[in-house]
Structure formats: C-alpha cells, structure tokens
Amino acid sequence: MSALLQRLAEARKAGDVGRLAEAIPYARWMKIAPENGTGELLTRMRYHDDLIGNTFLPAIHGGTLGAMLEMTAIFHLLWETETETVPKIVNITVDYLRSARPVDVIARATVTKQGRRMVNVFAEAWQDDRAKPVATANAHFLVKSSDDAPPSL
Amino acid sequence: MEKDERIALFQKWFSDTIPHNKALGLKVIGARRGFASMQLDWREELVGNPETGVLAGGPLTAMLDGCCGMSVATMLKTPEPFATLDLRIDYVRPAEPGKPVIAEAECYRVTRSVAFTRAFAHHGDPKDPIAAAAGTFMLGTKGKVTRAQSIGEEAIGEEAIGKESIAAEDKA
Numbered sequence: 001m002s003a004l005l006q007r008l009a010e011a012r013k014a015g016d017v018g019r020l021a022e023a024i025p026y027a028r029w030m031k032i033a034p035e036n037g038t039g040e041l042l043t044r045m046r047y048h049d050d051l052i053g054n055t056f057l058p059a060i061h062g063g064t065l066g067a068m069l070e071m072t073a074i075f076h077l078l079w080e081t082e083t084e085t086v087p088k089i090v091n092i093t094v095d096y097l098r099s100a101r102p103v104d105v106i107a108r109a110t111v112t113k114q115g116r117r118m119v120n121v122f123a124e125a126w127q128d129d130r131a132k133p134v135a136t137a138n139a140h141f142l143v144k145s146s147d148d149a150p151p152s153l
Numbered sequence: 154m155e156k157d158e159r160i161a162l163f164q165k166w167f168s169d170t171i172p173h174n175k176a177l178g179l180k181v182i183g184a185r186r187g188f189a190s191m192q193l194d195w196r197e198e199l200v201g202n203p204e205t206g207v208l209a210g211g212p213l214t215a216m217l218d219g220c221c222g223m224s225v226a227t228m229l230k231t232p233e234p235f236a237t238l239d240l241r242i243d244y245v246r247p248a249e250p251g252k253p254v255i256a257e258a259e260c261y262r263v264t265r266s267v268a269f270t271r272a273f274a275h276h277g278d279p280k281d282p283i284a285a286a287a288g289t290f291m292l293g294t295k296g297k298v299t300r301a302q303s304i305g306e307e308a309i310g311e312e313a314i315g316k317e318s319i320a321a322e323d324k325a
Contacts, residue, residue, distance in 0.1 A: 050176035055170070063211075063217070096239065
C-alpha cells in the first residue's frame with residue numbers, strides 16, 4: 001500500500017481530508033490542500049507570491065491553475081470514490097476563463113463518468129465568486145492498478 | 154543579436170522576472186522565431202509521489218504553459234498583451250526521478266486574435282516524450298503589455314511578424 005493510501009485511511013478515520021496533502025511534496029510546496037469543513041469537498045490553493053505569472057496585472061500563473069485543478073481531481077477521486085489505487089492522470093485540458101487575482105483559489109471536482117478502468121473528471125476553480133470561475137478542466141485518470149500508465153502520483 | 158545574448162534576454166524576462174517560473178527554476182535554453190525551449194531540474198519539492206520520486210504533473214503543466222507562451226512572444230513584432238486560452242496536456246510516460254526535463258514549444262500559427270502552439274517535454278530525446286501539449290493564446294487581452302510579451306522585435310528582429318502581415322494573410 002502506498003504512503004498516500006495509508007494517509008487516506010488515516011484521514012478517513014480522523015474525518016480530516018486535509019491530511020492527504022501532507023503526503024505529497026508538490027502539494028505542500030504549492031500550498032494546495034483539500035478541505036471539507038463545510039461538508040463539501042473543496043481544494044484550496046493558498047495565495048503566495050511565488051504563484052504570480054504576470055506582475056503587471058497582477059495575475060496568478062496559468063500553469064499553477066492547471067496544476068491545482070489536477071490536484072483537485074486527484075483529491076476528489078481519493079476521497080469521494082472507492083479507489084484502491086492512486087489515480088494515474090492520462091491527460092487534462094484546461095480552459096482559462098478569467099485572469100486570477102493574487103488571492104486564494106478554490107476548486108471543486110465532479111466525476112462525469114466512472115468507468116471500470118477510466119474516470120472522466122470535471123473541475124472548476126474560482127476566487128471569491130463561485131459563479132465566476134477563473135478556470136475549468138476536464139481530465140482522464142486510470143484507476144486500476146494493473147494498468148501500465150504514467151503514474152504521475 | 155547573438156544566440157547567447159538572446160537566450161540571456163529571454164531568461165531574464167521569461168524566468169527571472171516571472172515569479173512562478175523563477176520559483177520552479179526554469180532555465181531558458183533555446184529561443185528563436187516561433188520556438189522556445191526550457192529546462193526544469195528535478196527537485197524534491199516538485200515530487201508527486203515521494204516513494205517513487207516521480208515529478209507531479211503540475212510542474213510540467215506550468216513549464217509547458219510558460220514555454221508555449223514564450224514561443225508566442227517570439228512571433229510578435231508589435232507588442233501586445235496575451236494570455237493562455239486553453240492548454241491540453243497528455244502525460245505520455247512518467248518523468249524519471251532525478252533527471253532534468255526539457256520542454257520544446259513551437260508557435261506554428263498566429264492570427265489577429267489567437268496564437269496556436271504545441272510542445273513536448275522529454276529527457277533529451279524529443280522522440281521519447283514525457284508529455285505532449287497543445288496550447289492556444291488569446292492576443293490583445295486587457296492590461297498593459299509586459300516586458301516579456303514585448304520581447305519579439307528586440308530579440309527576434311524583423312523575422313517576428315507584425316500585425317500588418319497577418320492582416321494581409323487574412324485577406325489573401
């Protein structure tokens with residue numbers, strides 16, 4: 001069992017999804033963590049100056065939004081589905097809708113289609129107004145351990 | 154402009170002065186008209202799975218976005234602000250722990266409103282990619298043009314394409 005799945009079991013026992021991020025160095029570095037304080041599973045990327053991509057606007061780097069949407073989908077699959085393996089990302093398409101200001105970004109994922117081996121996930125990210133998303137993404141993940149696929153996580 | 158000088162200029166405006174690119178430690182290793190190349194060195198902080206040491210997808214996404222954006226800048230003779238419209242990434246195989254990743258992006262078409270790019274990330278052999286990307290960029294977005302976005306004419310010179318030639322091409 002991977003350390004992440006072990007962490008998942010501990011997090012479930014404690015009812016605190018936030019513990020999942022501690023097992024992923026990149027999530028810690030980016031200050032990306034899931035939270036379920038309101039009963040809804042959300043993922044938050046805490047603002048810090050290293051996220052900036054355009055100092056003139058200023059705006060958060062598009063790549064970091066793609067990265068946090070990908071993490072949002074992974075946390076969702078781990079927490080909300082009966083996964084026995086760490087999901088392996090196959091691809092992701094990110095649409096950029098608005099420039100993201102230098103404040104926290106929050107995101108939520110939903111499973112569009114759950115297959116036996118493949119899952120299609122939609123994720124959207126916003127800042128203070130949920131009705132005005134800054135970016136959305138669709139991603140495919142392999143969720144069966146025997147498959148030969150790129151384990152990004 | 155000499156190649157080294159040009160690379161130093163792109164390094165300054167596309168990595169050293171863009172906070173997230175700087176935080177990732179992106180190194181510009183190639184820049185010419187319609188082409189951009191960057192290197193990302195492996196670091197523990199960028200790892201997705203500490204058991205394997207494989208990089209997370211995120212650093213690759215950010216690097217490919219940045220590299221595609223830089224390829225757009227090499228095409229613009231008339232400075233104008235631009236922003237990523239969409240970005241698709243295929244994760245073809247895992248990056249190998251400890252090895253630097255190289256991204257190579259090509260901007261293959263610029264129209265009045267949109268620039269089209271594609272990119273690959275690899276460990277030195279472009280025929281054996283880690284990730285493939287396709288990105289489109291919206292041109293003439295709001296806000297002031299950044300120094301990075303206005304680098305085209307200075308670094309690439311007459312080869313960078315002006316809006317006039319795009320308009321002429323549209324008519325033809």
